[in-house]
Amino acid sequence: MRVKDERKIEVIYQATLQLTQEVGIAGITVAKIAKKANLATGTVYIYFKNKEELINQLYLHLKQQSTQDLFQGVDLKDPFKVCFKKLWINSLQSKITHFKESVFMEQYYHSPYITVETRQMASSQMLPFLELLERGKKELVIKPIDNALLMAITYGFIRQLSYTHIEQKLVLSQDIIETAFQMNWDALKA
Amino acid sequence: MRVKDERKIEVIYQATLQLTQEVGIAGITVAKIAKKANLATGTVYIYFKNKEELINQLYLHLKQQSTQDLFQGVDLKDPFKVCFKKLWINSLQSKITHFKESVFMEQYYHSPYITVETRQMASSQMLPFLELLERGKKELVIKPIDNALLMAITYGFIRQLSYTHIEQKLVLSQDIIETAFQMNWDALKA
Amino acid sequence: MRVKDERKIEVIYQATLQLTQEVGIAGITVAKIAKKANLATGTVYIYFKNKEELINQLYLHLKQQSTQDLFQGVDLKDPFKVCFKKLWINSLQSKITHFKESVFMEQYYHSPYITVETRQMASSQMLPFLELLERGKKELVIKPIDNALLMAITYGFIRQLSYTHIEQKLVLSQDIIETAFQMNWDALKA
């Protein structure tokens, strides 16, 4: 696997994501990926040792990307609510503009491809966010309850919002986003 | 002759669910299902025309079951909050006691097996719940906003709670459940 | 395999013949035979050790039957042409009234079921007919040529006539049969 044409990797990734959204991880085959990527099957194997590696590589790539998206423009020195809102909006934004990617990551999470390492890695990326929540509790702006609960309502809401938006059951205008955030905040605030 | 044992269908369903939780819909094979169900592969084909039908039947079965669970013991003549809380608890309870089932239903939703009909059927089952939300708005107890938002935070939270509980990141004691419901209510209340 | 109900054997035979005509020997399965015979699959195995034996048994049965049909009412002391014509008509009659049977026997002949013994047995049943031809040659009524040729035109014609009749491309009225026989006779006569 020599990396000559970086763009081909991207093309393969995109094809895999697209396909996953269409037929689920259960439905993807290397042949289909290659076809959608306008490549020969063999070419995929120049860039990835095998299907498993392609899937794992893609997951890692996406996870990094999404974590980066999440903390984009966030200054942890800002007041808690400012930080939190920024993260909240980033997360929603990211989940929507990279919906295919989100779907893939979720499916990966319940597929035969996931390994113990990936699972741990994934949860470790939430650490900065958890620390922020601790600070919020210390500053008495949010309810003094288990992070797991705070995370659950927040992440669960954002995730669901992105699906609702994609399935066109709701258009996420600036107003609606504000309202949504307010709901989330009402749930958390002390 | 051996009488056709309808319990076998249940055994096959359970094996499929178990397997889906372990390796995802992507990882299940008829051979594995049969093995886990302590049956010969051929036997599966006595009860289901093919793998696709097995998966679809199972989804339909689970969806019905879960809708039934949801409205169990709910009296729509009760005050709004009583109804809502009952539904909320039922939903969480059901998602946890039937976690395998929930995972399967989600995976099915993004698999090559889903059809347009199933998709429609699934969303139609939410209707009574949507009507309840309308009533809540009319009675001025919840925020006068789009049902999609109200649903998103509620369903998203419950879903996430069940995962958090299953992954043992949180034990859902009676107290915690009360706290969680309060959070959800804070998000919705007028 | 105890033979209790002789009629069941006949029912199984008929089902097999019918099925062979419909889908060919390649298409028959024990389940299909049983279904057409209005029996359970297992019942077939009470009367026949296995599928192979059923097929072979049936062939033997039919071959005997058809040989009997062929020589029905033939008196070898009659003049050659009388004998020959009687045999000719018998053969055609038999092939038509037992068309399913004929199809089966032909298919059997080119199937994985046939054995060396059956093959020999089949050709040995033609002996009396061959002897008659020899007599015809001795009496100078037919051409003094190889029996194989005489048989080929005669059997080939009769076989083809039966197909033509069954496929409704020709109605074998008494007149037509006379004409046909005359053609055959013209081919053979000295």
Next chain:
Amino acid sequence: MRVKDERKIEVIYQATLQLTQEVGIAGITVAKIAKKANLATGTVYIYFKNKEELINQLYLHLKQQSTQDLFQGVDLKDPFKVCFKKLWINSLQSKITHFKESVFMEQYYHSPYITVETRQMASSQMLPFLELLERGKKELVIKPIDNALLMAITYGFIRQLSYTHIEQKLVLSQDIIETAFQMNWDALKA
């Protein structure tokens, strides 16, 4: 890359024909075909969508071939008997040199693979021959009887001759062929 070798189709066809002669259409499996063709099973599926299609394609291919053989070197402006004899000899020749093919076509005709379309196609290919017979009747050289009868004795004889020859019950020398044709002619001539 390896270039798609259209000769492989021919190899697969030959293997299928050989196999059909050995065990009948009922006995062929894709694995056996592949083995005889010195290919992996999967390779067969590169050239044919499935077993059924392979069988049907082969039939179509053979039917075309045999029709071509039949009319090879025939000039319909020649006198009737010249034309007819040429066709007769072509047909016999073709049936013998392509005996495997003939056996396959017959078996196909009584197999689960045949479709209404193929059946119609097959009978339509006989049209030119039927027209010739009409001409023969108009020219008063053959008996003024139903084409079906004329066809039956002719085709039936040729078919049977080929079997007799293949089963080594008769060597078709030039002399014998002449004699045989004469028999056929005696049957038809006015």
Next chain:
DNA sequence: CATGAATGAGTTTTCATTCAT
């Protein structure tokens, strides 16, 4: 005997992976 559910070997078909070009 009769039944048809159950079995598992065998068949068809798919698909990850290799390899000749």
Next chain:
DNA sequence: TATGAATGAAAACTCATTCAT
């Protein structure tokens, strides 16, 4: 590198045969 034909192991599915009732 890039290709896609070729491979064969594994998956889906069928069916002859057995067996509990």
